[in-house]
Amino acid sequence: MHEDLSPLIAATTHWLTSAYPASGGTLAAALCEAQARQAVTVAAWLRYPTPMDAALVMMAGPGGSARLDWITGVDGAGTDDPDAHAWRTWVDEVVASWAACLLTDPDLAGRAVDEFAASSAVPVEFRRLLDPDDSDRRAAALLRHPDLVSPVAGLHHAELLTRLAGGSALAA
Structure with missing residues (x-):
């Protein structure tokens, strides 16, 4: 995984857990975030598989959450977070969409993690996702x-x- 994608992963994870929050307190929120982060990490790697891909998206920016906010009705209005607009610019729509696919389709998640693992030099565990x-x-x-x-x-x-x-990771 390219550590350069960490702002994109953090923002997209935050967006997913804000749009689809956990219920049940602090532990539930942590478990929900862990699952979202695992799905977003796999999706980000699939979307930006090379250091050059990661560098380009970090230079150009991922596009932000505007369309996702509109589709889900999550617009950030009324939030107490004065930096809400800033982190929303780091949300990647395609990565959020792919992560949602992985979270709702166990077979697809398995295929994605297998591809991730096959090309990763470091063993990674995605138990909460899989x-x-x-x-x-x-x-x-x-x-x-x-x-x-x-x-x-x-x-x-x-x-x-x-x-x-x-196919190409950047075909979308």
């Missing part, structure tokens, strides 16, 4: 609900399938 236990499922009930996330997941689902079938 094999969530009951606590994980309860914590991320909204985030893993196929009907609720379908507007986001559907945005770039076809491009994810193309990428996993050996």
